[in-house]
Amino acid sequence: MVRAASRPAEEFSTARSEHGQRAHTRHMNDSRAQQRLGRFLTIADAAEQLNVSANQVYLLVRSGELPAIKIGTSGQWRIETAMLESYIETQYEEVRRHNLWNQAEFANVIEFESAVKDRD
16 A cells, blocks of 8 residues: 655645545544644634535534634634544445435335336
């Protein structure tokens, strides 16, 4: 396996690498990047990780869907890196379950083509 030369975290985007892995996933799994970001992320950092707007992350935090804490007198939001990872895993699981539900919903449906062939 050929390892790509490491790049600064700022160079990562959501484009796929030569191995098909999303760059933002590489970024979160890179221990040096986690050390650079530390234990807590700002809303802007989390938005960058998820490749969404800061407003979308703020709405997730305000709704309680993405756990966060307020720090200081100005009340700046901070998201623990582990909580962001947990949120991502939860979203993957939700999509997986939704897809399984949709597959099960149509499991007993007779395909039109085979129904026509059976009648002939």
